[in-house]
Structure formats: C-alpha cells, structure tokens
Amino acid sequence: MRWGLLVAALLAAGCGGATSAADFGEELFQDARLSESGFNRFSCATCHATTATPEADRILSGYSLHNSAFRPSWWGGYEARLLDAVNFCYVSFMRGVSPLTPADPKARALYEYLVQLSPDREAPALPLTVVKDIEDVPRGSTSRGAAVYRAACQTCHGETDTGIGRLTELASILPAVFNDYDRLFPGVPKQLVVIEKVRHGQFFGVGGNMPLYSREALSDEDLGALLAFLGL
Ligand code: HEC
Ligand code: HEC
Structure with a gap:
C-alpha cells in the first residue's frame, strides 16, 4: 500500500x-x-x-x-x-x-x-563504543569468519564472489572489490581500509551509507575472524 x-x-x-x-x-x-x-x-x-x-x-x-x-x-x-x-x-x-x-x-x-515495543519505562541507555583509531586486529578462524559474514554482511552484500542475493547493487561484491584498494588508497594496507569501513561505515572518507559497527555490535574477535575469511 x-x-x-x-x-x-x-x-x-x-x-x-x-x-x-x-x-x-x-x-x-x-x-x-x-x-x-x-x-x-x-x-x-x-x-x-x-x-x-x-x-x-x-x-x-x-x-x-x-x-x-x-x-x-x-x-x-x-x-x-x-x-x-x-x-x-x-x-x-x-x-x-x-x-x-x-x-x-x-x-x-x-x-x-x-x-x-517498550514495556519497560525505566530501561537504561545502552553503551556504544565507536572505535576511534583504527588498528589491525588478530585473525581468527575462517569458519567462524564465514558465520560472521553470513550473520553480519550477507544481507546487504550477498554471497562472497558473486553478490548473489544482495540487497542493493550499491553494496560492492566482497572480497573482489579489495583488489582496487592499492590504487584507491595507495600505501594503506587493505585490511585497514576494510576495518575503517566496518568501524565507521558511511563516515569513512569515501562516504556511502553503510552503517558503522560499534564494538558492542561486532567484537574485535569476530572482526578478526571475518578478515581471515575474506582473505585479508
Ligand atoms: C545495511 C547494509 C550493509 C551491511 C549490513 C554491510 N554493508 Fe558494507 N556496504 C553497504 C553499502 C550500501 C555499501 C556501498 C556504499 C558505501 O560505501 O557505504 C557498502 C560498502 C562496503 C565496503 C566498501 C566497498 C567498496 O566499494 O570499496 C566494504 C569494505 C564493506 N561494505 C564491508 C562490509 C562488511 C565486512 C560487512 C559486514 C561486517 C558489511 N559491509 C555490512 C551496505 C552494507
Ligand atoms: C543501515 C542500518 C540502520 C538503519 C536502516 C536504521 N538504523 Fe537505527 N541505528 C543504526 C545504528 C548502527 C545505530 C547505533 C547503535 C544503536 O544505538 O543501536 C542506530 C541507532 C538507533 C537508535 C538508538 C538506539 C539506542 O538506544 O542507542 C534508534 C532509536 C534507531 N536507531 C531507530 C531506527 C529507526 C526507527 C529506523 C528506521 C526509520 C532506523 N533506526 C534505521 C543503524 C540503522
């Protein structure tokens, strides 16, 4: 309607x-x-x-x-x-x-x-830790990373390598798009570009409208596993 x-x-x-x-x-x-x-x-x-x-x-x-x-x-x-x-x-x-x-x-x-949706009128405010300075994180297992990708990224980006099922064509196909990063961000290690995007979303220099992930939303452990799964 x-x-x-x-x-x-x-x-x-x-x-x-x-x-x-x-x-x-x-x-x-x-x-x-x-x-x-x-x-x-x-x-x-x-x-x-x-x-x-x-x-x-x-x-x-x-x-x-x-x-x-x-x-x-x-x-x-x-x-x-x-x-x-x-x-x-x-x-x-x-x-x-x-x-x-x-x-x-x-x-x-x-x-x-x-x-x-809010039966509790006394519900407290929730913490939101936005990672300010981007640093590399320890890698985790690729199988955990695959599960993180499905749970966190796939709705919008679709399946890796093909983008099948993605919500919008504006969401690039991962991890293929990382191949452009040496040209687009010379001297910046690829994994830092990706961590920056995930932690700051649209607020990254290149703009866009992807949401940011706080530490409460996505732990560094899950992020490290995701990077391993994405070959970074
Ligand atoms: C709510 C939808 C949504 C979710 C969830 C999402 N993304 Fe995105 N992402 C987008 C859109 C749309 C773009 C393109 C516009 C932009 O750059 O903001 C994008 C862009 C990107 C880019 C930059 C791609 C390029 O062209 O350089 C990276 C890297 C990325 N996403 C990684 C991820 C990862 C990793 C996850 C899971 C942790 C994720 N995204 C979750 C919507 C999403
Ligand atoms: C692309 C992802 C995205 C979309 C779409 C979106 N939000 Fe959010 N929203 C977030 C993120 C990320 C936060 C910050 C984390 C948080 O506080 O939940 C947030 C925060 C909020 C908060 C504050 C929650 C709190 O206690 O801190 C409210 C309320 C909210 N959104 C409502 C909405 C409503 C209503 C819509 C639709 C009109 C909407 N959001 C659409 C990602 C999104």
Whole structure:
C-alpha cells in the first residue's frame, strides 16, 4: 500500500487509537519506502531487531529496539531525543531527504510502534563504543569468519564472489572489490581500509551509507575472524 493510502486509511479510522498508529508504524518500520530516495533499499528492520533477546543468526549494526522508547538517551549518549536518534538513521543510512518532524504522521506512527515495543519505562541507555583509531586486529578462524559474514554482511552484500542475493547493487561484491584498494588508497594496507569501513561505515572518507559497527555490535574477535575469511 502507498503511504498516501495508508495515511488516508488511518485518518478514516478516526485517526485510530494507539493500536492502529502502532500497526502503521510497524509497516513503516519494515518498509524501505519510508525514505523517498530511489537509491535506498534499507528499512529500519534491515539493521534493528525488535526482540527482547538478540537473534542468534544475525549480527546487526543497530541494537534491538525492544525497550528503546524510554531510554534516557540514545546513540551512546549522543542523542537526547528519540526522534533525533531515529532521524540520524533516516538521513544518514536511508538517504531520507530531510529529517522527520514531530508532527509528521509517519514519525508519530513510528513512535507509537516503538512505545508498543517498550514495556519497560525505566530501561537504561545502552553503551556504544565507536572505535576511534583504527588498528589491525588478530585473525581468527575462517569458519567462524564465514558465520560472521553470513550473520553480519550477507544481507546487504550477498554471497562472497558473486553478490548473489544482495540487497542493493550499491553494496560492492566482497572480497573482489579489495583488489582496487592499492590504487584507491595507495600505501594503506587493505585490511585497514576494510576495518575503517566496518568501524565507521558511511563516515569513512569515501562516504556511502553503510552503517558503522560499534564494538558492542561486532567484537574485535569476530572482526578478526571475518578478515581471515575474506582473505585479508
Ligand atoms: C543501515 C542500518 C540502520 C538503519 C536502516 C536504521 N538504523 Fe537505527 N541505528 C543504526 C545504528 C548502527 C545505530 C547505533 C547503535 C544503536 O544505538 O543501536 C542506530 C541507532 C538507533 C537508535 C538508538 C538506539 C539506542 O538506544 O542507542 C534508534 C532509536 C534507531 N536507531 C531507530 C531506527 C529507526 C526507527 C529506523 C528506521 C526509520 C532506523 N533506526 C534505521 C543503524 C540503522
Ligand atoms: C545495511 C547494509 C550493509 C551491511 C549490513 C554491510 N554493508 Fe558494507 N556496504 C553497504 C553499502 C550500501 C555499501 C556501498 C556504499 C558505501 O560505501 O557505504 C557498502 C560498502 C562496503 C565496503 C566498501 C566497498 C567498496 O566499494 O570499496 C566494504 C569494505 C564493506 N561494505 C564491508 C562490509 C562488511 C565486512 C560487512 C559486514 C561486517 C558489511 N559491509 C555490512 C551496505 C552494507
């Protein structure tokens, strides 16, 4: 359904109670078309689970949004308002043209959905350790690395060497793309380019819209195994 129609349906339902707004919010949460950008393929659900305990087979860059609505702060203390925390993702990762405003029915519906996911009104803020200075990490086993790749990278990048199943053609095929790095980043060891990208995401000099992985999201041990699997 198109947003216009959804909004119309919502209004027809008498602007509904919290339930219908939350249902609309859940649909928005799972749909990449929340962002008007024709280049965006990410929905909130691409990077955030909504379950109380983490899903065993997925390593996501963002935290589960279970109990997220009433945390005292977000993004490791960088954001003091929930809508700002959401807009950070919406603009940086989903290429949203301008931040959602508090009066926007889509922002309201997302808010009602996050509230529905948040039975604990006293839930604490969560830590977010962004690795500042990039350093190499010890390599781990390639079999663990293969599992990390499947859980963390494959949704967006697809299978290694072929890219089969990737979410967007903007996500390069790994590890083939590393062959260009000697030319693009002369003098920088390839593994450091990859660690930089994973740890800082779009904020790496070359831009883009990949999310960053904090240490809480992806440990150095898992990163080291992943590098071994990717032949670095
Ligand atoms: C491409 C990945 C990605 C997408 C898409 C994305 N986020 Fe995020 N989000 C992150 C990352 C990474 C963080 C920082 C880690 C964290 O705090 O969860 C984050 C943080 C957040 C936080 C703060 C959580 C906290 O307690 O620190 C909220 C709330 C949030 N996102 C909501 C959303 C919503 C709602 C959407 C859809 C409109 C969305 N995000 C889309 C990756 C993403
Ligand atoms: C939410 C989707 C998403 C996830 C998950 C993701 N990536 Fe990406 N990645 C992208 C997109 C889109 C690009 C291209 C745009 C950019 O550079 O940000 C990219 C670019 C890259 C690049 C740079 C490629 C180039 O062209 O030079 C590297 C390296 C990379 N990703 C590695 C990884 C690794 C390793 C993982 C798993 C830990 C991962 N990515 C997880 C979406 C994602």
